[in-house]
Amino acid sequence: MVMIPKVKLNIDGKTVEVNKGKTVLQAANSVGIRIPTLCHDPRLEPFAACRVCMIEIERGKSSALITSCNTEATDGMVIRTDSEKVLKTRKMVLELILSDHPRDCMTCDKCGACKLQDLAYEYGVRESRFFESPGGGIEEDRNPVIQKDKSKCILCGRCIRICAEVQQDYAIDFKNRGFETETGTPFGKSLLDTTCVLCGQCVSTCPVGSLVEKQAVGKGRDWEFKQVKTTCAYCGVGCTMYLNVKGNQVVKVTSKTGSIPNDGNLCVKGRFGYDFIHHPDRLKNPLIKKNGKFEDATWDEALNLVALKLGEIKAKYGADNIGVFSSSRCTNEENYLAMKFARAAIGTNNVDQCART
Amino acid sequence: MSFGSGSMTNSISEIKDCKLIFLIGGNPTEAHPIVGLEMKKALRKGCTFIVADPRKIWFAQHSKLYLPVRPGTDNWLLNSIAHVIIAEGLENKEFIKTRTEGFEELKAFVKDITPEKASEFTGIPAEDIRQAARLYAKSEKSAIFYTLGITEHTCGTDNVRTIANLALLTGHIGKSSTGVNPIRGQNNVQGATDMGCLPDRMHGYQYLSDAAVVEKFEKAWDVKLSRTQGATSPTMFERMDKGQFKALYVIGEDPVMSEPNQDYTIKGLKTLEFLVVQDIFMSETAKYADVILPATSFSEKDGTFTNTERRVQRVRKAINPIGNTKPDWQIICELSNRMGYKMDYPSPKEVWDEIASLAPLFAGINYARIESNGIQWPCPDTKHPGTKFLHEGKFTRGLGKFFVLPYRAPAESPDKQYPLLLTTGRTLYHYGAGTMTRRSAGIIHKTNDCFVEVNQQDAQELGIFDGEMVRVASRRGEITTRAEVSDKVKKGIIWIPMHFVEAAVNKLTKDAYDNITQTAEYKVCGAKIEKII
């Protein structure tokens, strides 16, 4: 094992020891001290654009305000995350961000899960001294899964960076300059006409309501969802994800950074491939074929018929004329029961998966 | 097996720290996107990539060395890499001495398998093969990743063992970020195999050839078990073909779409006296059923899946069953009870407890322990943290074994009549036979029709344009589909994804199987393309 050297620093009066190379933000988080962030995502390289993660660092007799998300923790640092100076400046930073942000939280799909809303509430930013009415609004895009509202973008760059750093797809970027700066595809093309793979990673990282899951728009807000932790049913990676449920409906799929093995990342299938669950084509009743046509049956009728037929065939030809195919789409428990059923209930070892891939 | 176990030897979280990744017959950005992301992390950290694939996939474009190997000739490539490693003295002598057996035999065998000879078969320049061998052998943390491009051949098991030879030669195994890693395709194929859904073994790799195993289960299950060897799915279809098989209970599978040679599969199913299909949609197979039992989706049930890194993870019920459906586990229990064998479990949790109590591999795993994060087997007791990577210090089978495996040609190669080599695969946007993904509005917007990838030169010779509808035929059938002309595939090769009912590529594939695992040869058969006039 390579030993990583440690550094010791003081945060809000607490002594904190972390591995060399960690940021002040990580050091604070490691002892449960929360510093607010907007442009930070642990999956990404530090970017230091929003400045809400501001902290105060002692430098001899004076002190300085620096962003904690991109400052390396070093030996002997003395840091305050909650001094008056920090809180005042942070409030001002928030005011500036809100100066250019719509106030329509009442109809925003992100309401309740929006980091900006939380911070505005926490810091009591009701009015902004700089208010400008933002332009733009919801963009028309043929893509069926990602909705972009330009007016809500705070230019934190998270969407662009996750697309470039994690996805390495480079479908979106910053455009224009100064007050005109915005994010998006080149020439405002539809995502469908770019290299975009519709992974929705950009949606997953957007801290505000600028990027949201289109299919879930209007179907519920954060506090209404029951989030059920489960494992993706598509490929063998087995990503951990949350089904967001309202009523008896899966409204959207999300994940969390730190989850194993995917660290909050999901692909297009896991994130957006859930609507088969409620598809009208789902089989809803047992079916028995009569004169070449399927007819609805009750569970009793169907199961009794299957038991009877399998029993007859076993009696007439022997158990080894019956086989069971089980599935890589079923759970472990179901696969175990399927093989137990073949061996113990029918009495044959003819059990297999047909797609062994 | 070479090591004694056929699973990923490393974990997904180790990928980012690999120094060299040799990717062969796998396209993670499309088939296993999140593993793809971890590999992209490694790439950003300077990991060297060697990619062997007949298609110029994403990682091929970002690799140090791209080896466009002709489908079905991986054996030549791998054995000639072994040749170079030994010829140039790059092997790990200490490792070979203490942890392996059969080295001398392999050495003698690969002596004549020079890169020049291999080049003739694989189409890869000899110098590139040498370069690959050097890079792989010399890197401090080399990991091999492979998927179906290696296994879906009549020589699939041979290929896997030939890959293992390379790891044994160099000692690149049994350490973090260093090993041999098959990535499983479908979500719980690892679990289905672990759970004994194979004719020759109980769950936890307890083989029925061992009388003690049979006795143990007879006692635990309170039943007399059959000593007759079970049939694999290809054998069951063979027996249907001869009219010597009477009933089939298909749970969550769609053999009409997934088995090779579709005509033959359908004919077989039609000979059955009784077919039961249990699924969430009316599948192509279900159409031939006598009874269809409607199951729930994964969102409507509890249980566990095991991912490709052997991690047993929870599946949780999020909504009530849609319509009149029931979870598969419940249907099986109710059926078993009706057949006179009692299956009485209040919930999947109790099923898992029985699984763990009867297999040492999973003995330490229970629902309470995997509440927040899954655990990787082997996990022999409830104090054990699970196993991140396999074969540290010792192989499951004791010594690692070198296998001497000469090239075997695919069951069917291109010829005069069917001059193109057809190979198949998966795309990012769809899954399996597409029954789920094609019912997802979000996904079908991106791709919702089948296509055949054709090399520019071949297309020119055939007078085919990009986007044109063409007929693709093999000895077993034909489909009509759209041509995608590019340089993604090499001349002489065509590639078709497998998700589309209306252009089911398994009408064309050959029903030939690996001699050991009975995996079908989806990756090679002869085909031709014709213009539709």
Ligand code: SF4
């Ligand atoms: S969906 Fe994925 S690929 Fe497309 S823009 Fe967002 S992050 Fe990039």
Ligand code: SF4
């Ligand atoms: S769209 Fe969202 S993630 Fe992207 S820059 Fe704007 S606020 Fe940040």
Ligand code: SF4
């Ligand atoms: S989210 Fe994508 S990569 Fe992850 S398990 Fe699902 S299909 Fe596989």
Ligand code: FES
């Ligand atoms: S989180 Fe540090 S500057 Fe935005």
